[in-house]
Amino acid sequence: MGFKFNYIIILLLLPLWTIASKEKPQDIETTSINIKLNNNPSDLISLAENTKNKDPKKAILYCKKGITLANKNKSENEYARGSRILGEIYTSLNQVQTAINFYLISIKINEENKNENELIITYNQLGELYYNNKYDLDLALNYFKKSLRIARKLDKLKDIANAYNNISKIYFQNKNLTTAEAYCNKSLSIRQEINDSIGIASSLNNLGEIEARKKHFDHALELYNSSLEIHKRHNLNSRESTNLRNIGVLYLKKKQSRISRTFFDQSLTLIKNTNLLSKQAEILTYISESYFLEKKYNKAKQTISNAIQLARKSKNLVIILETLKTKEKIEETTENYPQALLIQKNIQSISDSLNLMEKSKQIDEIQARFAFIEKQKELTIKEKENSLLKRNQSIARYKQLFLVIAIIIIVVCTTLIILRLKRRNTTNKRLIQKKEALHKTQQSIMESELEKKNKDLTEFALHIAQKNNFLNQIQKDIKELKKCIESEKENKIKNINNSLSIHLQINNELQVLEEKINAVHEAFFKKLHTKFPDLTKKEKQLCAFLRLDLSTKEIASLKGTSIKSVEMGRYRLRKKLQLETNDNISDFLKSI
Numbered sequence: 001m002g003f004k005f006n007y008i009i010i011l012l013l014l015p016l017w018t019i020a021s022k023e024k025p026q027d028i029e030t031t032s033i034n035i036k037l038n039n040n041p042s043d044l045i046s047l048a049e050n051t052k053n054k055d056p057k058k059a060i061l062y063c064k065k066g067i068t069l070a071n072k073n074k075s076e077n078e079y080a081r082g083s084r085i086l087g088e089i090y091t092s093l094n095q096v097q098t099a100i101n102f103y104l105i106s107i108k109i110n111e112e113n114k115n116e117n118e119l120i121i122t123y124n125q126l127g128e129l130y131y132n133n134k135y136d137l138d139l140a141l142n143y144f145k146k147s148l149r150i151a152r153k154l155d156k157l158k159d160i161a162n163a164y165n166n167i168s169k170i171y172f173q174n175k176n177l178t179t180a181e182a183y184c185n186k187s188l189s190i191r192q193e194i195n196d197s198i199g200i201a202s203s204l205n206n207l208g209e210i211e212a213r214k215k216h217f218d219h220a221l222e223l224y225n226s227s228l229e230i231h232k233r234h235n236l237n238s239r240e241s242t243n244l245r246n247i248g249v250l251y252l253k254k255k256q257s258r259i260s261r262t263f264f265d266q267s268l269t270l271i272k273n274t275n276l277l278s279k280q281a282e283i284l285t286y287i288s289e290s291y292f293l294e295k296k297y298n299k300a301k302q303t304i305s306n307a308i309q310l311a312r313k314s315k316n317l318v319i320i321l322e323t324l325k326t327k328e329k330i331e332e333t334t335e336n337y338p339q340a341l342l343i344q345k346n347i348q349s350i351s352d353s354l355n356l357m358e359k360s361k362q363i364d365e366i367q368a369r370f371a372f373i374e375k376q377k378e379l380t381i382k383e384k385e386n387s388l389l390k391r392n393q394s395i396a397r398y399k400q401l402f403l404v405i406a407i408i409i410i411v412v413c414t415t416l417i418i419l420r421l422k423r424r425n426t427t428n429k430r431l432i433q434k435k436e437a438l439h440k441t442q443q444s445i446m447e448s449e450l451e452k453k454n455k456d457l458t459e460f461a462l463h464i465a466q467k468n469n470f471l472n473q474i475q476k477d478i479k480e481l482k483k484c485i486e487s488e489k490e491n492k493i494k495n496i497n498n499s500l501s502i503h504l505q506i507n508n509e510l511q512v513l514e515e516k517i518n519a520v521h522e523a524f525f526k527k528l529h530t531k532f533p534d535l536t537k538k539e540k541q542l543c544a545f546l547r548l549d550l551s552t553k554e555i556a557s558l559k560g561t562s563i564k565s566v567e568m569g570r571y572r573l574r575k576k577l578q579l580e581t582n583d584n585i586s587d588f589l590k591s592i
Contacts, residue, residue: 041069045082052089059089077118080109084122091125096133100126116150120159123147127166131173141170161190161199168206172213181210198239201230205243217250224250241270245283248290257290264290277314281307285323288330297334304330321350468557517544527592532576539576542569547589 044066052059063082070078083106090099103126110118127143130136148163164187171180188203208223228243248263268283284307291300304327311320324347331340474496481492518525521544528535528543535543545555556566574585 039069041066041073041075041078041082044069045078045085048082048089049085052085052092056089056093060086063089076109076113077115080106080113080115080118083109084118084125087122087125087129091129096129099129103129116154120147120150120154120156123150124159124162124166131166131169137170137173141167144170157190157194158196158199161187161194161196161203164190165199165203165206172206172210175213177210177213181207184210197230198234198236201227201234201239204230205239205246208246212246212250212253215253217254221247221250237270238274238276241267241279241283244270245279245286248283248286252286252290252293255293257293261287261290277310278316278319281311281314281316281319281323284310285319285326288326292326292330292333297330300330301327301334317350317354321347321354324350468560514541517541517548521547524589524592528589531592535573535576539569539573542566542573543589546570546573546586549586 044062048059048062048066051062063086067079067082067086070076070082083102087099087102087106090096090102103122106122107119107126109115110122123143123146127140127147130140130143144163144166148160148167151159151163164183168180168183168187171177171183184203184206188200188207191199191203204223204227208220208227211217211220211223224243224247228240228247231240231243244263244267248260248267251257251260251263264283264287268280268287271279284303288300288304288307291297291303304323307323308320308327311323324343328340328343328347331337331343477492477496481489481496484492524544524547525540528540542555545558550558552563552566552570556563559566570585574583577585577588579585579588
């Protein structure tokens with residue numbers, strides 16, 4: 001923020017140095033002595049705050065020195081406070097635009113630092129500046145509402161009440177009396193709760209003005225008197241004078257001019273020896289109007305002339321205009337038309353001046369705001385550029401560091417990964433070798449077992465085939481028995497009977513053979529069924545016999561059928577298996 005302060009000082013506080021250069025020599029010497037006594041920015045700014053009403057020019061010098069030291073010490077809060085106090089001083093000197101600029105500087109710094117207590121004060125003061133100078137009532141309302149939001153957040157009842165009171169004044173000026181009264185009552189309620197007697201008096205006076213605007217004069221009078229009593233107890237002459245003036249205006253509206261004049265005289269007495277010239281001129285104007293109501297035109301002229309003199313001394317064009325309008329009315333009534341015409345020209349000239357001033361103020365305000373925004377943009381851009389440069393440098397350093405760390409991590413990780421992969425590959429190779437060896441062993445064992453079982457099945461099948469051949473032989477012997485003589489028949493029958501007893505278990509053995517084939521070749525039958533689901537049970541049995549390398553004759557003997565029948569079965573099976581002429585059916589079935 002230090003460089004930001006430097007820009008603000010150079011660009012926005014330059015008029016202050018010009019003012020300082022025009023001070024009297026003794027003032028500068030006195031200031032220099034005081035500043036030498038204390039180089040603490042906080043003390044200097046507090047000194048400016050204490051002297052701002054008695055000697056605004058000295059207060060400006062103290063405040064400037066305090067801000068300069070605050071900038072050197074990078075004390076942003078003191079810088080903001082000093083800017084706010086300069087805003088107050090320039091407000092009192094009626095240098096409105098300069099005051100606005102300092103308030104905006106204070107707000108900018110306090111918003112960035114989230115100094116909410118200072119923001120409550122500054123928002124209210126800037127809002128009052130816009131309200132009192134009739135610059136922009138909407139903008140004034142916006143600042144009052146900002147102050148109210150922060151005060152609510154911090155639960156600062158007194159500041160909440162002040163904000164409600166100020167918002168009420170805006171709605172009163174906009175002639176929205178219902179809303180104005182609602183806010184004023186809220187303010188009064190809080191002030192009564194915290195026993196803020198001076199605040200209560202202010203709210204009562206404002207409520208009196210609202211009731212007077214509604215033409216509820218009796219109620220307005222009660223409220224004014226209540227406010228007056230409180231101000232009397234606290235010896236607040238200026239505020240007491242305001243109450244008396246308001247009461248006088250009330251009686252003037254009720255056409256009770258003598259009574260109103262009594263209150264105007266009391267009000268004027270309280271501020272006669274002060275520098276409140278505009279207020280004195282305003283009260284004299286009301287007194288003149290009271291004489292006018294009574295048709296005491298000479299006294300009315302004399303009083304309004306005094307009012308005009310005071311208004312001109314105050315250099316307040318609005319008050320000057322009001323006094324001249326009253327003077328013109330009196331001259332027209334007394335038929336002094338040349339004088340009335342002259343006054344009317346003055347009124348027109350002042351009205352034009354006021355319009356030009358109003359426009360000039362608006363233009364100045366727009367220009368000042370634009371300049372302020374532009375300066376802020378420049379400062380923000382430079383601040384961002386510096387921040388970006390530092391950030392880029394920091395990023396570059398971090399990138400280098402990150403690159404080195406990344407390389408180290410990559411090298412370490414790569415080494416670890418390579419070592420781990422080597423270890424894993426070695427382990428995997430060993431496992432594969434072990435698995436292969438185990439698989440070979442298991443396969444060898446299975447092949448041996450299968451070979452043995454196939455051999456057993458083959459032998460068993462051949463054994464059955466031999467039995468079948470034997471039975472066929474028996475059958476032949478029986479046929480030949482018919483041809484034998486009686487003496488030979490008995491011997492032949494005995495031989496046949498003995499042979500049958502030996503080979504009696506043929507059917508059971510065939511069934512056992514079938515079960516053994518199914519058990520040994522279970523996997524084969526499953527695969528065969530999956531590939532050729534249309535095969536019959538007999539065809540599957542034939543496949544098993546062929547897989548055992550049994551000949552057609554041996555198969556015919558096992559099944560008890562003719563060789564031709566087996567050959568036909570083989571032929572049909574080859575077709576279902578979709579084998580070519582050169583394909584060996586036994587080899588094909590072994591490959592399944």
